[in-house]
Amino acid sequence: MMVNWVLRGAVLLWALFFFIVGARGFLDPASYTETFGFTISGVAINTLRADLSAFFLVSAGAAALGALVPGWLRALLVPAALYGTALAGRLVGVAMGDPTNAGIVQGMIIEALSLLLMVGAWWVLSRPASGAASGAPAA
Helix, strand or coil, X not given: CHHHHHHHHHHHHXXXXXXXXXXXXXXXXXXXXXXXXXXXXXXXXXXXXXXXXXXXXXXXXXXXXXXXCCCCHHHHHHHHHHHHHHHHHHHHHHHCCCCCCHHHHHXXXXXXXXXXXXXXXXXXXXXXXXXXXXXXXXX
């Protein structure tokens, strides 16, 4: 039972962090260029504001729903799918010879850990309570 609360807390902290990243980028897209180390100018800034913010805000919202609302655990699979797809895109890019640096490797690690956290939390939290926790006699 304690594991469930620790997992829910970890997911909520994760959601809070990425909500802050998404909200900051929504209000000031230039913050993404600082955070992720790329430059962008002109009308592309609008796409950056919309698409990258959507990625972070939707994943954070779905993670928070999955952690907080009973019966909504499958919402944890939304950020798992988003971060898994991002990781797959990076892996394809590396395999095709895209330039990489420490920032790309760091992003891949964060995406892999996010994927593991969301799928792991979904898996553990969606299992029925053990017999001892439910009041059944221990074997």
